[in-house]
Every structure is written in C-alpha cells, then in structure tokens.
Amino acid sequence: MGNDRERIFYGRRKGRPIRAGRQRLLEELLPRIKVDLGEDPIDPTTLFVPPVRDVWLEVGFGGGEHLAEQARAHPDIGMIGCEPFINGVARLLSEIDSVGLDNIRIHADDARDLIDCLTDASIGRASVLFADPWPKSRHNRRRFIGPENLDRLARVMKDGAELRLASDQMPLIRWMLFHTTNHPDFEWVARGPRDWRSRPDDWPPTRYEAKAIGKGIACVYLTFRRRARGKG
Numbered sequence: 165m166g167n168d169r170e171r172i173f174y175g176r177r178k179g180r181p182i183r184a185g186r187q188r189l190l191e192e193l194l195p196r197i198k199v200d201l202g203e204d205p206i207d208p209t210t211l212f213v214p215p216v217r218d219v220w221l222e223v224g225f226g227g228g229e230h231l232a233e234q235a236r237a238h239p240d241i242g243m244i245g246c247e248p249f250i251n252g253v254a255r256l257l258s259e260i261d262s263v264g265l266d267n268i269r270i271h272a273d274d275a276r277d278l279i280d281c282l283t284d285a286s287i288g289r290a291s292v293l294f295a296d297p298w299p300k301s302r303h304n305r306r307r308f309i310g311p312e313n314l315d316r317l318a319r320v321m322k323d324g325a326e327l328r329l330a331s332d333q334m335p336l337i338r339w340m341l342f343h344t345t346n347h348p349d350f351e352w353v354a355r356g357p358r359d360w361r362s363r364p365d366d367w368p369p370t371r372y373e374a375k376a377i378g379k380g381i382a383c384v385y386l387t388f389r390r391r392a393r394g395k396g
C-alpha cells in the first residue's frame with residue numbers, strides 16, 4: 165500500500181557492534197513482535213494479545229526509554245514503535261525481555277512504510293520526540309514533520325487523537341509549529357507557555373531530552389489534537 169514513491173531514509177541504521185545477548189534478542193525476540201507489512205491494511209488492534217483498548221504509535225523511539233515506560237504504565241494500550249537504528253531496537257528488546265512487556269510491537273525500519281499499511285483512524289496517540297533536526301537548510305525537507313507525513317499521520321489517527329512532538333532545537337520547533345498549525349487536520353491545544361515549557365506528567369523522558377537538559381538546553385513540548393473528520 166502507498167509505497168509507490170521512491171523513499172529514502174537518511175539516518176543511521178547501525179552503530180557500535182551489538183553485544184551477543186542483544187544480538188540473540190534481535191534474532192529470536194524481534195521476529196515474534198515485529199509488524200509484518202504485506203498487501204492488506206493492518207488494523208493495529210489485531211496485533212496484540214491480550215486485546216488492547218487503544219493503540220499508540222511512536223516514530224523514532226531511539227533507545228525506547230519513552231516507549232517502554234508508556235507500555236509499563238498502560239498495559240491496556242498497544243504500543244507500536246518504529247526505529248530503523250538497530251542498536252536502539254536491540255536496547256528496547258532488552259528492556260522488553262527483562263521487564264516482560266507484552267504490549268509492544270516493533271517496526272525496525274522507516275515509520276512511513278508502517279503508517280501507510282495501517283487502517284484509517286486506528287491510532288489513538290502518535291509521538292515524534294526529538295526528531296532528527298536536519299539543521300542545514302538544504303536538508304530541512306528531510307525532517308519527519310512536514311506536510312506529507314502530517315497527511316500520513318492524519319489519515320491513521322482517530323478523531324481527537326493526540327500528536328505529541330518535542331525538541332530542544334529552536335529552528336525545528338518553529339518548523340514543526342508552522343507545518344502543524346497550518347495543517348487543516350491538527351489543532352495546537354496549548355493555552356499558555358507552561359503547556360510547551362514543561363513536559364506533562366504522563367509523558368516519560370527520553371534519552372535525547374536528558375542529554376539536552378544536561379547541557380542546560382530548554383526543551384519544548386507540543387501537543388496537537390487531530391480534528392474530528394467532517395460528517396459529509
């Protein structure tokens with residue numbers, strides 16, 4: 165479905181050599197919890213046993229700290245995480261294995277491929293946290309949040325679903341705000357500075373956020389809501 169355009173992923177797929185235990189999890193655990201993309205649309209609730217009451221999506225989970233914490237805090241929600249960087253996937257697998265989390269499914273590749281396979285209005289929350297900033301202006305179009313991927317997310321998000329974005333990079337924050345507030349399907353729910361200056365309590369920290377805070381850089385947290393679809 166929808167993979168007719170040439171698609172390039174610009175980020176890193178591999179880092180340092182992966183230790184033996186994590187390599188084993190990549191070979192044995194990942195095949196059991198990965199999302200198989202085929203020709204048929206995927207209703208994401210069907211991926212989870214025991215059944216879940218909603219499914220949340222995280223794009224670019226890095227080492228999976230936020231995803232694992234959300235899964236632990238919400239055992240009745242199915243979490244789908246997308247991350248092409250295999251060392252990050254291996255780290256999350258190690259957490260899933262040691263904690264025994266059964267409500268996480270992984271797409272160890274580009275989120276766009278996964279999103280294009282999901283049924284309409286099937287995701288209750290989407291998070292894109294500390295996305296790659298691509299600071300050079302000739303690379304800005306590689307940023308994940310932009311008109312095309314907002315269309316993608318809007319299609320799969322339920323009416324009223326939250327889109328959570330965060331960054332410590334001002335040019336990226338301005339870019340994400342510009343594109344999301346100009347998109348007809350999203351509205352920014354902030355009422356005042358406190359809403360974007362502090363991370364909500366139900367929003368666990370990420371590794372990139374911790375790095376930024378360690379350097380004294382302020383982070384910005386943006387929450388949008390997917391508008392209700394027209395009744396026509």
Ligand SMILES: C[S@@+](CC[C@H](N)C(=O)[O-])C[C@H]1O[C@@H](n2cnc3c(N)ncnc32)[C@H](O)[C@@H]1O
Pocket residue numbers: 173175176223224225226227246247248249252273274275276292293294295296308370371372373
């Ligand atoms: C700067 S890191 C942030 C990781 C994590 N969210 C955090 O805050 O610690 C951005 C991550 O997004 C991932 N990423 C970039 N483009 C992606 C895409 N198209 N689909 C899924 N993940 C993507 C990268 O591999 C990288 O791990």
